[in-house]
Amino acid sequence: MTHTAVDVIRAKRDGDRLTDAQIDWVVDAYTRGVVADEQMSALAMAIFLNGMDSAETARWTHAMINSGEKLTLDVGRPTVDKHSTGGVGDKITLPLAPLVAACGAAVPQLSGRGLGHTGGTLDKLEAIPGWRAQLSVDEVVAQLRSVGAVICAATSGLAPADKKLYALRDVTGTVEAIPLIASSIMSKKIAEGAEALVLDVKVGSGAFMKSLDQARALATALVSIGVDHGLRVSALLTDMSVPLGRAVGNAVEVAESIEVLRGGGPSDVVDLTVALAEEMLSRAGISASPREVLASGEAYETWARMIRAQGGDPDAPLPLARHEHVVTAPADGYLTKLDAYAVGVAAWRLGAGRARKEDPVQPGAGILCLAKPGDRLAEGQPLLLLRTDTPDAIPAALDSLSGGYDIGPAAPAATPLIIDTIRG
Structure with a gap:
């Protein structure tokens, strides 16, 4: 059967279910440049407005996986x-990748860079002198065999359809379409070749999904796609109304992660790292106690080997910004609010993040x-420490923090980190 972009757009515009053949054709044709950006933009908006059912979403993911190579991780x-x-x-x-590796699994963590108020794993690791993100497939496999963990950039051959569509969604107001979010995430993860997957779906002001209903819908879609593709998959819904950890x-x-790997660090970072490690090991069929392994120092040794394998020096001093500014508590009382989004935007404005993918970051x-939240403070006590190489950015960061924290007479009720x- 011959398909046209207009026919596929009209079908979804009118609320019809796309057939497998339509999905396979349009994803492949868009990847090859046969379907134009403006046509895929129209289809993405039709999907945003009318949705896709679980079978359509699974097939869309399948088509994006088939647009490129799939790794075999023996x-x-x-x-x-x-x-x-x-x-x-x-x-x-x-801390999670080396911890799970120290427990006996192999962790192929293909990661990305930050954009806007959320940080990127590769940006963090590139603060380590000498560390490199770009590895060949052969290097990834060799490092998984020798170390058990690798954190690197995805190769260009994995799900190239997603790379094109992701950029298009970013400029057409269709980023929030759950079927497109879910297929974007899962196409890359399934093409990566791991046997099991654990998803950390954030919910709250600092997350992409602001409401629990949104986050639950996304998590359900992600798990469903994973099951349809033969993965052992779980999703944890976790709170992102407050920044995770202190850094x-x-x-x-990176410095805070090293604290955790050495047996210290903030309790929320430790608890979430351990919870995710337990779920990953369960999905991988491995019986181990990640909290004990973390305390033993084995995870730190795996971290050091992982960093060295990618050209980094785990013992080198980390970069320090040249300028600091302290925000102090405006009154006596308990910190009742520390908004994740406000802190994230402030850090971005200080130079820790980027507005465009090509922008540099300050390590x-x-x-x-x-x-x-819950800590008792005295008026004038340090609340936040801002660091930057560009002091002219401090006023904008302070403006972002306006209304982002509150002091009250009583400590707020504790909220669970894992919701x-x-x-699957």
């Missing part, structure tokens, strides 16, 4: 990956949260 260990939908201070991949930025988050820029778990 590395002598069970393979399991993790993906986070992104947040503020979300450095969990850094927000690049080098500062030493960021924010240290010297207090977290729910969905398993």
